[in-house]
Amino acid sequence: MKKKIFCIILGVLFLSFHVQAQQSLVYDAQRLEEIVCSELKSSILSTGYQPSIVPHTYDIVNHTLKLEVDPSQFYIKGSVKTGFIPFTNGLNEIYFDLSFNLFVDSVIFQNQSVLFTQLSNDGLKIDFPTALNVSQYYEVTVYYQGVPPTPSVLGGFDTSSHQGVPVAWTLSQPYAAKYWWPCKQSLNDKIDSVEVIVKTPAIYRAGSNGVLLSETVSGPYRISHWKHRYPIPAYLVAFSVSNYDVQTYYIHFSPTDSLLIMEYAYPESMSTVLNESVNMNQMFPLYNDKFGVYPFKNEKYGHMQCNFGGGMEHTTMSSMGVYGYEIIAHELAHQWFGNTVTCKTWDDIWLNEGFATYLTGMVYEYNFPNLWWLVWKKNQVNYITSQPGGSVWVDDTTDIWRIFDGRLTYSKGAMVLHMLRMTIGDSAFFQGIYNYIHDPALRFNYVSTADLKQHLEATSGVDLTYYFNDWIYGQGFPYYDIQWTQNLDLSLYFKLNQTTSHPSISFFKLPVPIQCWFSGNDTLIWLWNTTNGEEFNIPFNVLVDSVVFNPFNDIVAKLSSIQSINNESETLFQLWPNPVREGEFIHLNWMPVSGNAQITCLDVQGKICFIKEIDLNNGQIAISVDELSSGMYLLQMITGDKVVVRKFIR
Numbered sequence: 200m201k202k203k204i205f206c207i208i209l210g211v212l213f214l215s216f217h218v219q220a221q222q223s224l225v226y227d228a229q230r231l232e233e234i235v236c237s238e239l240k241s242s243i244l245s246t247g248y249q250p251s252i253v254p255h256t257y258d259i260v261n262h263t264l265k266l267e268v269d270p271s272q273f274y275i276k277g278s279v280k281t282g283f284i285p286f287t288n289g290l291n292e293i294y295f296d297l298s299f300n301l302f303v304d305s306v307i308f309q310n311q312s313v314l315f316t317q318l319s320n321d322g323l324k325i326d327f328p329t330a331l332n333v334s335q336y337y338e339v340t341v342y343y344q345g346v347p348p349t350p351s352v353l354g355g356f357d358t359s360s361h362q363g364v365p366v367a368w369t370l371s372q373p374y375a376a377k378y379w380w381p382c383k384q385s386l387n388d389k390i391d392s393v394e395v396i397v398k399t400p401a402i403y404r405a406g407s408n409g410v411l412l413s414e415t416v417s418g419p420y421r422i423s424h425w426k427h428r429y430p431i432p433a434y435l436v437a438f439s440v441s442n443y444d445v446q447t448y449y450i451h452f453s454p455t456d457s458l459l460i461m462e463y464a465y466p467e468s469m470s471t472v473l474n475e476s477v478n479m480n481q482m483f484p485l486y487n488d489k490f491g492v493y494p495f496k497n498e499k500y501g502h503m504q505c506n507f508g509g510g511m512e513h514t515t516m517s518s519m520g521v522y523g524y525e526i527i528a529h530e531l532a533h534q535w536f537g538n539t540v541t542c543k544t545w546d547d548i549w550l551n552e553g554f555a556t557y558l559t560g561m562v563y564e565y566n567f568p569n570l571w572w573l574v575w576k577k578n579q580v581n582y583i584t585s586q587p588g589g590s591v592w593v594d595d596t597t598d599i600w601r602i603f604d605g606r607l608t609y610s611k612g613a614m615v616l617h618m619l620r621m622t623i624g625d626s627a628f629f630q631g632i633y634n635y636i637h638d639p640a641l642r643f644n645y646v647s648t649a650d651l652k653q654h655l656e657a658t659s660g661v662d663l664t665y666y667f668n669d670w671i672y673g674q675g676f677p678y679y680d681i682q683w684t685q686n687l688d689l690s691l692y693f694k695l696n697q698t699t700s701h702p703s704i705s706f707f708k709l710p711v712p713i714q715c716w717f718s719g720n721d722t723l724i725w726l727w728n729t730t731n732g733e734e735f736n737i738p739f740n741v742l743v744d745s746v747v748f749n750p751f752n753d754i755v756a757k758l759s760s761i762q763s764i765n766n767e768s769e770t771l772f773q774l775w776p777n778p779v780r781e782g783e784f785i786h787l788n789w790m791p792v793s794g795n796a797q798i799t800c801l802d803v804q805g806k807i808c809f810i811k812e813i814d815l816n817n818g819q820i821a822i823s824v825d826e827l828s829s830g831m832y833l834l835q836m837i838t839g840d841k842v843v844v845r846k847f848i849r
């Protein structure tokens with residue numbers, strides 16, 4: 200789900216890429232603002248914890264939902280048949296999660312009505328006339344109807360209209376499936392397959408998960424029959440109903456391989472929807488390549504339009520309140536991360552949302568590496584560091600705002616993946632993620648943070664306990680104080696001091712990117728900073744003008760200060776004129792002190808051009824540099840333990 204995409208201030212970085220933006224012909228400033236400034240709110244957000252009341256006494260095999268929906272009515276009526284297998288012998292009752300607002304008419308088991316009780320804590324208890332056998336398959340059907348709980352507070356089933364035409368939809372994540380159907384909404388038992396059969400007035404169509412098996416009009420009604428044959432949690436089962444225009448097309452993965460795309464959009468929106476959805480051509484190749492071919496290729500992918508402000512990744516058929524590049528990429532990414540591997544607890548929700556957010560960034564990286572990828576990372580880092588605390592791990596799942604916190608679950612979750620990639624390298628990172636999503640024990644199942652960690656440790660050979668402790672369970676981010684200088688041999692000296700924004704972590708072990716500029720060129724070096732106050736001497740062979748900390752926002756960090764440690768002696772050792780022309784002398788001035796020193800002149804390749812012995816008592820010297828060819832040079836004076844460096848242009 201994509202909610203609350205933060206507004207961004209494009210700032211300096213955006214301006215510097217303005218020219219490229221025009222050249223890309225795909226985006227302009229207005230468009231980017233539309234994408235990232237959509238204040239997306241999901242109507243599911245409630246303020247109370249709504250746990251499952253269902254004891255884990257049986258395995259759900261399948262559900263068949265037969266629903267009657269007229270989107271002009273805020274009402275739901277239907278039946279849900281559940282195939283299940285008891286875990287133990289002698290089971291004589293089972294439970295479902297179902298809102299107390301909905302009325303159960305009857306429960307049928309083996310062609311007989313059986314006793315049931317609706318519980319005020321949103322439970323449905325069904326009593327069987329005889330004890331059931333372990334490992335045997337049974338079916339039970341619940342007939343129910345009623346006015347669902349008010350969706351603005353609780354989510355679930357909702358209705359609205361577009362151009363005066365009604366639309367109905369469902370939105371269950373995380374705790375609202377029970378507001379429209381009897382289910383087991385805990386994250387411990389995926390449904391092996393699900394059928395959704397929706398009967399509507401004939402002017403409407405219903406979209407849902409999986410394959411459209413049939414759509415028949417009978418008298419004043421239309422019946423849409425969908426079937427999804429992959430394991431699915433209750434919160435990803437969905438439908439929506441309106442006077443949809445339906446467009447289908449194929450996206451080709453290879454000359455012999457393609458995927459059916461189904462767009463269920465309002466007639467007045469279809470051209471916009473198709474214009475936006477075509478961008479999936481830039482997304483599927485990346486996702487297929489890095490994370491394995493689209494997991495539900497045998498069925499389809501599609502979007503069904505509805506009126507909530509955001510998107511929701513219902514398996515094979517995302518519900519969309521808005522259509523834009525980022526949200527399309529985000530919901531599509533969830534088909535791998537969220538739907539194929541699903542967080543085992545809501546504490547682990549970053550395994551859904553951090554991944555979907557990072558994959559959206561990766562779409563920019565692969566399609567617009569010098570433009571939107573840089574903007575995207577900058578925005579994430581600015582957003583994450585806008586507050587000092589907060590962990591990626593959800594410490595309070597009773598607070599749904601915390602579960603879906605945009606700064607922590609989405610942005611920080613995404614950047615934690617990016618920094619992990621910087622830490623262990625592309626090869627180990629992508630192979631580890633691939634193994635994680637293809638692990639037979641995890642694929643189409645539930646996953647934990649520990650499962651991900653184990654796969655990344657296996658491919659990298661690195662114990663990542665420190666990393667997960669710092670960045671998933673710990674809070675905050677590092678501040679860096681950096682000192683640097685260039686040595687006589689042109690090697691670069693750095694000293695990194697770190698403080699942290701939150702007391703839960705005293706030091707973040709991270710690779711720190713530093714960009715070194717020389718004569719209009721630059722190179723990026725990574726300092727593997729493992730202790731506070733660590734010093735580095737990095738071999739270098741050209742004269743550096745300046746250095747920039749974290750230039751592409753690859754780490755979540757802030758800079759406290761960066762200084763060249765020559766600065767102090769800048770005023771004490773003056774050089775002029777600069778540049779120095781033919782026939783002119785270079786003049787050096789310093790505070791007269793006793794003793795001698797050596798002045799060495801180097802070219803940008805580090806080759807010594809001349810060496811002069813001087814008497815420091817003089818306080819000045821003039822040197823002819825006529826014999827030097829034009830270019831940049833370095834003048835170093837060594838006095839005692841101090842090295843003073845000046846650059847000049849001849």
Ligand SMILES: [Zn+2]
Pocket residue numbers: 200201202529533551552555
């Ligand atoms: Zn999401």
